[in-house]
Amino acid sequence: MIQTIGVIGGGQLGRMFALDAKRMGYDVIVLDPTPNSPTGQVADEQLVAPYDNMEMIDRLGDMTDVVTYEFENIAIASVQRLERKGKFVAPSSKVLAITQDRLQEKRFLKEAGIGVAPFAAITRVDDITAASHNVAFPAVVKTVRGGYDGKGQWRVDGPRGVQKAFAEVRGETLIMERYIPFVKELSVVATRNARDQVVCFPVTENVHDQGILTMSIAPARINEELTKKARAATAAVGRKLEIVGTYCVEYFLTPQGELLANEIAPRPHNSGHYTIDATPCSQYEQHIRAICDLPLSPPRLLSRAVMMNILGDGKGNHLAGIENLLTEPGLVLHMYGKKHAVARRKMGHFTLLCAELQTGIEKAKASLAKLHWEDIVPAAAAPEPATVST
Ligand SMILES: Nc1ncnc2c1ncn2[C@@H]1O[C@H](COP(=O)(O)OP(=O)(O)O)[C@@H](O)[C@H]1O
Ligand SMILES: [Mg+2]
Incomplete structure (x- = not known):
């Protein structure tokens, strides 16, 4: 029986995973070098150490019934060590080896008959x-x-x-x-369990700015044939790699209508955040179900949704404008508990549930524009007001 889940990596993906795991009654222990990490704040315990500290990796294994990771750029030796000791790590080190190496990943996709640049x-x-x-x-x-x-x-x-x-x-x-002059970027978040059940969430349409995701739109505004193709290719990736857990495949849609796979993420994905608020079983809960060998839930979109990332800009650590943001009906705010809003750092996101996508996109953009970062000097650190001597 699984009671305690270990997570390597303490970022926002781990945090949203841990929130769902706690709701479902599991204990969560995270390993991350930064104390009080976004995941550590909501987990039962954080082991503070680098991802390749083998002593701490052993401790994580000893304390937990299954181990997963929320970031693919961790040391593969850590996962292999846990596996050698008989610990179930999902996804496996084989999946991690391929997905943390862009060359192996592209070769795998090509061999699987999936188009790539x-x-x-x-x-x-x-x-x-x-x-x-x-x-x-x-x-x-x-x-x-x-x-x-x-x-x-x-x-x-x-x-x-x-x-x-x-x-x-x-x-x-x-x-x-x-370089692909794509007309759209798309992604499909999917989950596979060890019984070879695979479920695919709706295709999302993603907008990036200088390589960083800014907005996801669900469902993608593409035809049925492309939707089927993207979902079939994504399911095939999960089956061929024998992934256990939630994963994501990113695609470019070319001007000729061709679908080219860009990369595979062996974990829940930024473009799947909307599943928390717009589906009955989020990408994080599906991941928990998969790694705990539970049945998956067929994804069902309860509402169209637009997800906006809230990025830092280096101008301050206090997010101003939230009271204004929350006047928008159907908007759900998620903040990650990061203290420093460094430029382009993912600090939070919001999901706007909407009846119609074009209006939803406009409202989401207008909502984001209501926010800005401020440099607030804490009261305790503020200089003393000048006193007038009498
Ligand atoms: N071959 C390419 N042609 C056009 N745009 C690309 C290409 N590769 C990457 N990009 C752009 O850069 C973004 C980030 O690249 P990606 O390969 O997904 O790396 P990562 O997300 O790991 O940083 C993509 O989402 C896309 O917008
Ligand atoms: Mg990417």
């Missing part, structure tokens, strides 16, 4: 000529490992740009991909 590996300076020829420009070069929210990526228009990027990463392996 032309790509090539760059491991030596000499690879650049052939890659430039095979992929063609404009292109995007990305670090194979460690990137997220558009970090570790360069848009390049010629071999010189690739050389510059390769020099910047000091010879770390890069993947070069054709």
Whole structure:
């Protein structure tokens, strides 16, 4: 019987997972190097240590019945160590190995018969000529490992740009991909359990700004045929990789109407936040059900929804305008408990439930514009008012 769930990674995905797990009666222990992490604030306990601290990984394993992770850029050795000791980790280290390496991921998708942008590996300076020829420009070069929210990526228009990027990463392996002038970005969040049950949430339409997700629209405004295709490809990915848990596949829709897979996230996804408020069983609860070997819930969209990320801008740590934001009916606010609103950091999001998408998008944009970050000096730290001496 599973009572205690371990989570490696203490960010907002872990926090929303832990909130659902607590609601369902589980105990949650998180491992993250930053004390009082977004997940740690709502979990029963946080082990404060780096993801590759094997002593703490062992402790996490000893304290829990199943272990999962909310971030793919963790040390694979941590997951392998737990598995060797007989601990059930979901998704497995095999899934993690493929999804934390952009080259392996693209090769896997291609072999699975799922369309991807032309790509090539760059491991030596000499690879650049052939890659430039095979992929063609404009292109995007990305670090194979460690990137997220558009970090570790360069848009390049010629071999010189690739050389510059390769020099910047000091010879770390890069993947070069054709730049796709997509008409839309789409994603499908799905969950698979060990009984090979797979459920797919509705396709969402995603808007990014400089590589970081800003808005998700559910359901995506695409035809039935594309919807079926995206869901079928996503289910196939889960089955082929034998993923246990919630995962997401991101796609580009090309001007020719082709669907190209961009990446696989082996965890709940930012584009699936709306499932908390717009479906009876969120992507997080589905993940809990999958890793605890419980039946999955067929996703059902109770309302159309627009999700907006609330990003930091470096101008202050206090979010002003909430009382104004909450005048919008059908708007649900989620904040992540992060204390420092560094520029472009994901601080929270809101989901706007709406009857019609175009109006919903406009209202969501207007709602976001009601918020801004302020630098409030805490009362205790404020300078003493000047006193007039008598
Ligand atoms: N080949 C590409 N063509 C066009 N846009 C791209 C391409 N690769 C990435 N992007 C843009 O950058 C965003 C982030 O890239 P992605 O590969 O998803 O990395 P991550 O989300 O891990 O940072 C994508 O959502 C997309 O907007
Ligand atoms: Mg992405």
